[in-house]
Amino acid sequence: MSKLGIKDIAAKANVSPATVSRVFSSPHLVSKKTLQKVQKVIDEAGYRPNRMGASLRTRRSGNIVAIIPDITKPVNAGIIRAIEQGAQSQGYSVLLGDTQGLEERERHYADLVGQGQADGILLFGDRIPFDIDPSRPLKEQIPPLVNGNERIDTDEIVQVAVDNVSASQAAIEHLLSLGHRRIAAVTGPDNVPSSNERLQGYTQALAKAGIDFDDKLLVQAEYDVETGMRAANKLLLLKDRPTAVFCFNDDMAIGVMKLLQQQGFNVPADVSVMGFDDIHYAEFVTPSLTTVHQPLEEIGKACINSLIKQLNGQEVEAGRRFLPFTLKIRDSTGPAPK
């Protein structure tokens, strides 16, 4: 690897370092002739300006850090794609941080901003990775930040997601419309806001339909396939079994279906199963999964756009912003058995 600096290039091209710098950042200030001359030297030498030097001076890194609990979950696929694309188009690079849900690692990545390695944060979590003094305005204590998909309990930052309560309600209404009356719910961990909101939608929808709430039909799992299976197992042990199971994400729904099938049940003839997220695989499992579609690419796009606005010094209004969900009715839900 070569290690030429701006001074070397300047020397080779018989100009000053400042001129070389201008060739990159404000070419309109350089005459056509020198521009070409310098450009030629740059190309020949394969010179790339050292970002460290530049960032040090400009106090901008051109990087955005995205803090994501589990990068490899398909639910994040669309978001990541949208983020990268939006960032790229505005001249930013994305540093993807996978936290495995650990606060320590969330803070580690958030720290990149403090260290000057990133200019802003795209967060997909339910807590702010900074120590906050509640008596002072939040905005003074955190860098430019947008939260997506999950929910943080403050209206001082920009948050983009679907309305989990309504979405969950719509899901239950779908099951009700198929004649189901005993509808179980497989929830996420009880400290996760999105799970609580979906639970809220569930209870509201049942209440509206005049159905008594039965907490035996509520099983907690951890947003993954394995615990989804375990949850289904618990439900099968009930003496009065549910005819439908609403899972708060698709992974758990896949687990529930798997276990039901293993135990000889037919989905949806015996039990209907519904998911949430609409991950790519939802369409391809057997039977294909009825689920709540989240506009993940749109969410990603909205997040990155809002963040870049903030970085450009534009004012953006804080608070939650809801994007519309849709129901994907597929083959895992059907009429309630009589």
Next chain:
Amino acid sequence: MSKLGIKDIAAKANVSPATVSRVFSSPHLVSKKTLQKVQKVIDEAGYRPNRMGASLRTRRSGNIVAIIPDITKPVNAGIIRAIEQGAQSQGYSVLLGDTQGLEERERHYADLVGQGQADGILLFGDRIPFDIDPSRPLKEQIPPLVNGNERIDTDEIVQVAVDNVSASQAAIEHLLSLGHRRIAAVTGPDNVPSSNERLQGYTQALAKAGIDFDDKLLVQAEYDVETGMRAANKLLLLKDRPTAVFCFNDDMAIGVMKLLQQQGFNVPADVSVMGFDDIHYAEFVTPSLTTVHQPLEEIGKACINSLIKQLNGQEVEAGRRFLPFTLKIRDSTGPAPK
């Protein structure tokens, strides 16, 4: 956000910047008393050293960039986890770059090293993202780099993967042992080395079993579910249909199964389906997918370890290194129908 520098801290603590620096990087050179005094000021001010300044001086960023075609594919999950963990434990941070398979974006991320934002590259692709002069030794022209999972046609760099030829051979032998004689293959794009290697294993295994190669049983797809479905469709149109389909990755296998089921075929009673990779969902689709298990975490671990060795200036021997695969026999393969 505060913006205190090392000089501010030094002033507050009545020491020189050098001492503050030493507190971070070589505390043993500082007396206990000053250490405590400085540490206290650092904590109170919430001071974090600016990485740009430090990197500029040390010419090391402490970052590793991982270049991955599609971060969100489950096949990469284990690799990413292992990388992050290995890096973290050695004091490195990982910048994850998702390229969507585009060479332009591969080069973009590779450029981070040239720009001083990263010290080395973990590549998961089939080409080197640099312009190479073939007449000169490769090592002089690229930064520390390890390639994983795919294959680049050179023995001058470290590469870690499973032996695709043998693995594919083992897969076919499994199908042969079940009595299958007409075994189709759904390949990846024809410019992808791993696909070609798996194809090689396929033909070799058939040859060894004395079965004539029939190119009608070869269908090309693109390593994803949708094209897997299309491939299955083509196979169903054959007048002499295969009794087993070996797909060169799990996504395509899931697609193949989906289409077969849609068309009323039973897997595995009518047709056996086999995959490759052993992604997490392979176990949970219905029927659960028989596949070739790649030790993805091990691959990730080996890659990061080798790279860090290189970064530490240790000599590592170039060339391919194979990690052992295993067969996961599940429910999607069964005896050939007579």
Next chain:
DNA sequence: CATAACATGTAAATCGTTTTCATCACGTTT
């Protein structure tokens, strides 16, 4: 022709660290 206006280029300061080298205080050895 003198002067203003503009285009172009330069020198030097600066960003926040690390690190070499020199200095200093102090106890030990001769």
Next chain:
DNA sequence: AAACGTGATGAAAACGATTTACATGTTATG
């Protein structure tokens, strides 16, 4: 008492870019 280590600290020079303020050269204007 002189010489010598030793350990702790500070001063200052990098690292590689950007940018401000200024110097030059060129052209247009009165």
